[in-house]
Amino acid sequence: AQSVTQPDIHITVSEGASLELRCNYSYGATPYLFWYVQSPGQGLQLLLKYFSGDTLVQGIKGFEAEFKRSQSSFNLRKPSVHWSDAAEYFCAVGATLSRSARQLTFGSGTQLTVLP
Amino acid sequence: DAGVTQSPTHLIKTRGQHVTLRCSPISGHKSVSWYQQVLGQGPQFIFQYYEKEERGRGNFPDRFSARQFPNYSSELNVNALLLGDSALYLCASSVGLAGEQFFGPGTRLTVL
Numbered sequence: 001a002q003s004v005t006q007p008d009i010h011i012t013v014s015e016g017a018s019l020e021l022r023c024n025y026s027y028g029a030t031p032y033l034f035w036y037v038q039s040p041g042q043g044l045q046l047l048l049k050y051f052s053g054d055t056l057v058q059g060i061k062g063f064e065a066e067f068k069r070s071q072s073s074f075n076l077r078k079p080s081v082h083w084s085d086a087a088e089y090f091c092a093v094g095a096t097l098s099r100s101a102r103q104l105t106f107g108s109g110t111q112l113t114v115l116p
Numbered sequence: 117d118a119g120v121t122q123s124p125t126h127l128i129k130t131r132g133q134h135v136t137l138r139c140s141p142i143s144g145h146k147s148v149s150w151y152q153q154v155l156g157q158g159p160q161f162i163f164q165y166y167e168k169e170e171r172g173r174g175n176f177p178d179r180f181s182a183r184q185f186p187n188y189s190s191e192l193n194v195n196a197l198l199l200g201d202s203a204l205y206l207c208a209s210s211v212g213l214a215g216e217q218f219f220g221p222g223t224r225l226t227v228l
Contacts, residue, residue, distance in 0.1 A: 004158075036219075043120075043206055043219040044159070090158050094214075102214045103172055104151075106158030 002027040002095045006107035013081050014115045021076040021110050023091030032094035033074040034104065035065055039087045047089075050074065061085070086114040118142070120209050120220035128226045129197050137192040137223045141209030147171075148190040149217060150182060153204040165190055166213050194225075202227045 003026045013019055025031055032051050036044040048059025055067040065076045074091060091107045121140045129135050141148050147166040151159035164172035165184035184190045188209075194201055204224050208217035 041221075043221045044208075045219070046216065049216065092158075096214070102149075102164065102210075102217075103161045103174065104149075104159070104208075104217060105161065108156075108158050 002031075002093050002105045004091050004093050004105055004107035006089075006091055006110050008110045009108070010111045010113070012113040012115060015083050016080050019076075019078045019081045019085070019112070021089050021091075021112070023074045023076065023107060024072050025074060025091070025093045026072065027093050027095060029096075031074075032102075033065075033067060034092040034094065035059065035063070035074075035076050036090045036092060036106075037087045038090065038109075044090065047076070081112075081114055083114045083116065086112055088112070120207055120218055122205075122207050122220040122223050124223060125221070126224045126226075128228065130228050131197055131199060133197050133227075134193065134195050135197060135225060137194075137205050137207075137225070139190045139192070139207030139209075139220060141188050141190070141207075142218055145209035145211050145215075145218075146188055147210045147213055147215070148184055148188065149208045149210070150190070150192050151206040151208065152176075153206055153222070154200075155203070159206055162192070164213070171213060197227045199227050201225065 005024045034049045035047040088109045092104045149164040150162040153159040161174040163182045168184045179195045182192045204222040206222045207220045210217045
């Protein structure tokens with residue numbers, strides 16, 4: 001069965017500082033990987049996704065992530081954090097079930113606090 | 117274009133009651149998935165429906181059921197509510213089974 005680990009429950013950075021959120025996954029086949037962001041009381045917004053090809057993927061709001069197969073990791077980065085980036089971030093792996101259904105398995109999330 | 121919509125926004129029930137949550141997908145999307153997000157955790161997959169058929173089911177008891185209608189909207193039903201069913205229930209739609217999933221704002225269910 002697939003699983004996702006986000007080792008950091010809570011991260012605090014100053015506005016303008018760089019950011020890296022860690023994600024490790026376990027999946028037997030080629031993974032489909034995602035990063036979502038969730039603001040308080042809101043649903044999930046997709047930041048970026050990896051299906052195949054270039055292992056460095058660009059997303060919205062200046063985020064990028066790098067897929068490293070050898071480390072089973074898909075870390076999210078941003079060179080300069082803005083106060084509006086404060087939210088909870090979820091890494092997810094997309095697994096194909098029988099009959100081609102697609103299940104997303106999420107990590108437990110990393111809460112990001114941005115200091116002024 | 118409208119995104120995924122869910123109703124109601126909030127709901128309070130007591131143990132043993134039944135609840136129905138509703139989801140309208142993005143126009144043109146034929147697949148709907150349901151997820152449960154308990155406070156402090158990531159979402160957990162409950163069901164995926166495509167063309168009115170259940171195509172995937174997560175590790176949830178039979179008290180949880182769902183259906184999809186001809187217009188591709190969906191209902192999630194939970195019977196015999198337990199305190200542990202208190203959560204944010206998220207609906208996601210996609211064009212097909214394997215497409216990118218777009219999430220709605222969720223329904224916050226509180227069971228007292």
